[in-house]
Amino acid sequence: MKIKNYIWDFDGTLFDTYPVMIDALQQTIVKHVIQYDGDLAYFIKKYSIRKFTLDYATPEFSDDYHDLETKLQTDVKFYPEIPAILADIVNKGGQNFVVSHRDDKTYEYLGDLAALFTEVITSDNHLARKPNPEALNYLIEKYKLDRSQTAMVGDRPLDILAGQNAGVKTILFDEAGIFFDNELKADVLIQTWENFKNED
Template sequence: MTDNKAFEPMEHVDTILFDLDGTLINTVDLIVASFMHTMETYYPGEYEEKDVIHFIGPPLSETFEKLDPARIQEMTDTYRTFNHEKHDELVKDYEGVYETVELLHRQGYKMAIVTTKRSDTALKGLRLMGLDRFFDVVVALDHVENYKPHPEPLEKALKQLGSSADRALMVGDSHHDILGGKNTGTKTAGVAWSVKGREYMEMYEPDVLLETMPDLLKVLNVHAGNRG
């Protein structure tokens, strides 16, 4: 559990908004490989894995626009074709995620996915990890005009869940998630397993930093036999 803030259980929270990649499912190897494939296609020999780590988080269009505005769609198509082909081979789980989400679902928490991925790819990952049955609400890139940290996707998820920001917690591995939560008015939880590192997450001052996903149960004061 984070040691940079006094730990106070969020017992008033009944709604959890989760980022997907790097938070619930381990897509780091897949994303890095997809970016490396794309970079080698268009900029052979110019990028290493440590360089493309910085591309993780925002939508592909934002990343590729900075590289070459004239080839955004072409580069995006190259990335996605490789990404879909290698998806099931390279995506892994995070220890404790399934058990934590299952328990929260059983306890009646309202839960949604809020991601900067397209919905088809997001659902592919959820199904692969067996998490799809816990999430009736998935707000993806193709469902909104503005992506995190803009509050639109979080507000859309809250509306579909019949909840409000003051009862919600946004959980994620990126500053897009933490700032998105702050901009919406939710509590925020960063994950220490972010590929960008613990110090990166702490910079954005989430309300709590989770060492493992089961720590979320401590934050919410949830026990296997009861809620709260």
């Protein structure tokens, strides 16, 4: 599969932010006295924290969660292989983009890596959330990307669906093996970035 342009999800794809997100979610659940006996990590990966709030909580829960997650997320780390992967894509004439549901704090977390991205889309751009393809289509049209040479890279169903809805290739990063049966029909399924190949 010849891919030149990569549209990346942020949380759980480029950066290993989920441990702190789960911690903040658990603390907020306790604070709001919510009864939930399921697997939080699985729920968040398969759906989203937004859906958890809609199904089990209130808007106040969401505000409290985001405030706490921002306070706890003090040592944001990218997956070790990511800088080299991003640089290799650029060095081979490709482009990297981010489409994240996180706000403009994304830029701060990216730090020096931001230079390896042509454009970063966050919730502050007010484009429709994934799996709606609006943000992907915006990038594709703005930069005249060839859809057959463009891939959406993410760790959740909504990322893969967004890519499919935009008519681009899809790469599912499934570190925990939650979707290992590939029921999402992603074009590529990988469990570690050590196995990522950006082929000419």
